[in-house]
Amino acid sequence: MQLDLTDKVIQVAAASQGLGYAIAEQAAAEGARLCICSRDPDAIDAAAQRIRDRGAEVMATALDVRDGAAVAAWTEACIERFGRLDGLVVNAGGPPAGGFDEFEDADWQAAFELNLLSAVRLIRAARPALARSQGAVLTITSSAAREPIDALLLSNVMRSGVVALVKSLSRTLGSEGIRVNNLIPGTIETDRLRALHGQMAQAMGTSVEAVQEHVCAQIPLGRLGQADEFARAAVFLLSPIAGYISGANLQIDGGALRGLW
Template sequence: MDLGLTGKVAMVGGASRGLGFAVAKALVAEGAQVSIASRDAVRIDAAAEALRAATPGAQVLAVPGDLRTSADITMWHEATMERFGGLDLLFVNTGGPPPGPSLSFDDAAWQGAVDLLLLSAVRMVRLAVPVMAARGGGSILMTTSSAVLEPIPNLALSNVVRASVAALVKTLSNELAPQKIRVNNLVPGRIDTDRVRELDEGRAKASNIDLAEQRRRMEATIPMGRYGAPDEFGKAAAFLLSEAAAYTTGAFLQVDGGMIKGVW
């Protein structure tokens, strides 16, 4: 299937590794011009080189920036406009907040989670929409977590704030449809990334078991019996961002191996 992404301009957040990198890799492979951002300048430059190596001739711009801040998001957006002259696709993604129960966090921690997950999304979209509308439409995809459907123990900040992001997706999908801008949500389950490994290490330590046993226990809760590969997530993102999903907006696609048990 031709996803129709050749020549499209995409911005992909949190792309130095993990889910963001996997999405950038899938878009580049489909012929998109991709601007990637992350806080770590060394890692984001290395990610760009890896993308170019995987797809010779790929057009990739790497921009170091802290997506918790309005100034750095604006700087990334402006650098993308200068390099590529427009924007068609936006993948909203940042790192995750620290684990812990609800009452263990002070106001600063809660505000930090809001800045990281919710306000970053609002700021990215606010800059992207006028450009997309001027080009006749576009596609926005946000990644959240299975926590938006089933709260995860000891991840209070993520549970609460990512649920707000999910509500933002649905709200924006209705508001932006007249401008031919689609907005969807991609929900990862246990994808084999550094972030998931770090969470598994914390759970293993708390349960006084080794990491291999912790992973075995988690895999036992997944009908497909394994963690997902980042590339599987990336390909799902490329589909939702593409014209192959032209009549899909306000949707929540789970990439979880059947882990989420609810009907909805």
């Protein structure tokens, strides 16, 4: 099966490491040209260079996805550089962990801007170009959107908002030829996951290895996922061969989610 991504242009937000980087790297391996961003200029430049070293064209931009003007300018610059846009990956860092008593209004507002408003702005900016190319939007959320996690209240709520946005836009942007889908990572081994497991280990007075063993015991496949396993699903959904898939939520979780849907 050929993914047909040669010379397509894919924009990946929050891509200096972790899931975003893995998607950019995988899309480049399939022949795509990339526009990637993250906040840290050195980190995003280094990430871009690693992908360029493998022969792909990459534009790297330092920006915070919470900055609406910067998001609009980034999309414009990407289209100016490559003349088209075929795919958008909506991604950002995760909101802080905690429960209902731990958050003030400002925390809710910050999580909204990081994980939901950024998605709205990224999609709004890319929409005209994606309509021209009959392209695709792919959001990255969390299993928290399907099965709330007690210690991740902000994520539970904001990710659910993104899932609702994806389903709504799959209907209204479908008439423009834009596909809109969502990927649900379970426990994919990245720096963020390692940091979360470190925090859990400290809180529980145990080792990171013991936390990981406990986590893996809840996963039918018995192990953490790898970023490249996640990225392959992402690149498939971005590619034209997924041309009749829109409004879908695909979990990459080793079978961990229990719901029938």
